[in-house]
Amino acid sequence: MVHQAQGQMVQEVAAGSLPAPPSRYVLREEHRPIGGSVAAELLDFPTVDLQRLAEPGDVEEAAKLRSALESWGLFAVTGHGMPESLLAGVRAAGLEFFHLPPEEKLRHANRTDDGEFQPDGYGIDRVDTDEQVLDWCDRLYLAVQPEERRRARFWPANPPSLAGLLHEYAQGSQRVARRVLAAMATALGLGEEFFLRRVGDRAAADARFTYYPPCPRPELVHGLKPHTDNSVVTVLLLDPDVGGLQVLRDDGRWVDVPVPGRGELLVVVGDEMEILSNALAGAGDDVPARYVARATNDAEAVAAAAPVPVIDVGLLCQLQPRGESATAEAARLRTALESWGLFLVANHGIEAPLMDAVMEASRGFFRQPLEEKQRYTNMADGEHFQLEGYGNDRVASEGQVLDWCDRLYLKVEPQDERNLPLWPTRLRGVLQEFTAECTKLKDRLLPEMAKLLELDDDYFGDQFGDKADTHARFSYYPPCPRPDLVFGLKPHSDGSFVTLLMVDSSVGGLQVLRDGVWYDVPTRPRTLLINLGDQMEIMSNGIFRSPVHRVVTNAEKERLSVALFYSVDPEREIQPAGKLVDENHQALYKKVKIKEYVAGLFEHFSQGKMVIDTARI
Structure with a gap:
């Protein structure tokens, strides 16, 4: 059976007006995020226009992409083809879902029929041990592509607009990901089909809506603990009004990711790109630093x-x-x-x-x-x-x-x-x-x-x-x-x-x-x-x-x-x-x-x- 802490949603904990988060969420001092009176440095990373990037002669935009790949592994994108109204609708529908009564959200709980944890659905991330420090977030996780992977029982009926908006957004994100992969291959001196051939036409995609309730002591917790993404690329739609995302510099310092514009998306390079890089024989004289x-x-x-x-x-x-x-x-x-x-x-x-x-x-x-x-x-x-x-x-x-x-x-x-x-x-x-x-x-x-x-x-x-x-x-x-x-x-x-x-x-x-x-x-x-x-x-x-x-x-x-x-x-x-x-x-x-x-x-x-x-x- 699942760990007893699996059923405790952070949103309900936060509603209790506690002076500080419960001990299950509190990090050891050396692991705590920058907060309080100590401000993190602001990340300076490029915004890449995908429309300009598709033009063969636009050397400047290609150089911006290559710089982002070699330095931070993430970048903002515009010119992605998804209307701002769609992005706003997805944000609003997601927020509306998390504001539903608990019993309504739990109809889509991330449990199997036997009560075991499974990824799809509403809840918190998997809890394995009593000592595990929990993240200050709830999430709704859904398989979206290919469409036959979708499990209807976990797709919320409320708000009514969510399913349709997510379907449209998932298709748009897939197009963005494929355009980015083609541009990345070109920027690295490879044929634009290099990564696309390896990912295939039926690559799996999952959507994660993550909700971070207000926290009485944010300097004590992580909304989401340090990690890398297990993906080829992640297309991320952020809150345009509230920051919180940080990335780790090579010198060990955490840097704030700027709040994006309302029509911008963030693209993050994932672990699977390192797996794909194993096939880069002949693409250059060097190998990624993580393998040296x-x-x-x-x-x-x-x-x-x-x-x-x-x-x-x-x-x-x-x-x-x-x-x-x-x-x-x-x-x-x-x-x-x-x-x-x-x-x-x-x-x-x-x-x-x-x-x-x-x-x-x-x-x-x-x-x-x-x-x-x-x-x-x-x-x-x-x-x-x-x-x-x-x-x-x-x-x-x-x-x-x-x-x-x-x-x-x-x-x-x-x-x-x-x-x-x-x-x-x-x-x-x-x-x-x-x-x-x-x-x-x-x-x-x-x-x-x-x-x-x-x-x-x-x-x-x-x-x-x-x-x-x-x-x-x-x-x-x-x-x-x-x-x-x-x-x-x-x-x-x-x-x-x-x-x-x-x-x-x-x-x-x-x-x-x-x-x-x-x-x-x-x-x-x-x-x-x-x-x-x-x-x-x-x-x-x-x-x-x-x-x-x-x-x-x-x-x-x-x-x-x-x-x-x-x-x-x-x-x-x-x-x-x-x-x-x-x-x-x-x-x-x-x-x-x-x-x-x-x-x-x-x-x-x-x-x-x-x-x-x-x-x-």
Whole structure:
């Protein structure tokens, strides 16, 4: 069920004539907005005339747009084709809705039939925890484009003019967005269809009416907390009489956005434009600053290919009595686990046509238009990150350096916990079959690893439990104009027990760190890479390594990988195996709960840190 605070509308709180906002809305002092006697600087940004911008010879207007894109990422627009009367009507109808009696507005509450939160409808943004600081606003959120996405139950019947005005405004905003995207592409030296082709003709659009009641202590709260928009562009119709919108400068200062004219709109560049920018290979010599992870004179040593052994699974898993070939294969495996923490496997039992089908379906998914992939987005209701789905990894801070990759992340085991609406249709069949075959391979390898540590054959298998997690990650690395500046995937170790990885056979990029030197991991057709995770390093008391690895990009070729992360039941705790600890061999790691460890993994990954360091004694 939803959090109890979900049903408390800010408008009703404000009507109580309180001397100060309730504590649920009060920010910590260091997070409070500029207010009171301290005035924010006023933002100086351009107003772009879209009619003039469409004229090929108007260099001045194009220069204004490019300046706005490179500096602030937002600008006002005139000449957009929507009459001032329409804009005034939309503002007035929205205000009239929020002034309706509470019981009338709650007929369109943002709840499912089961009482759960969902994005469309009237209410406040999602409340997840008791500690969450709430924003001082109510909102009406509606899917508007394409029209078949509209859910009539959430579209208010009162005021009667709202639905018609919103329909007209949504169509006008869509035209504005497409004109802006064409102009942005032209201003950046690309063909005007560059962004439009990637967005597609049926791009999703949502409308958000946001109401900010008067607040007795505005210096204590946020109307809407700091964020970036999860969109390609946002077309914003502001109150022409009351300011409040601020943007963050590079130097950490907040700047007021001027109150626009009554016929002006504000256009804000969103996160999806950064995703689209991943396709800008050849558009210029540089990449956006958010992706720059390395200096141009990065002198990290990269040796030749790592001597990672290829283990023949058929030989390794011979039934008793084991021959010399099996013993030799086990010795090679032990050397790989103790030195590199990874190895390649051949004769693994997974048919080549299945492996090819998985790669072909995966590549086909990423090559689809953006609007098709966004059907499986990892942004719940367009605002809240969730682990599963299509998009980028979690962005935890303004200063976080982004990786040059898009990904599709899906929970595949336990089977009854699969979120099938997030499984692209083209992948469902092959992913299910591939997961089953990889799980068989994993189950064959675990006893062999246990034997190398003189543990019972079923020791690791028993640790997994009945509700062990398996996640699939499809990672797509577009060509990058400056691969020397970015990471496809920043250095990290896997938080899993073991990872099975299938990579492009013709494009390298995976590197592993050993003794301060990065080594290229070789690629071989139809082999799989087995990568040990942190859970194995902890349980083996450090005898087997969880390697630090990264992905670098290619200036000319795209790269694709498919990984299955096998993890212990999240409710279980792990620690070094008892047989590996004695008076001469102290435990090197603490007991950790898997659920807490994995949660820490994503936090540390976004910061470029290693979560396994928190488990060391």
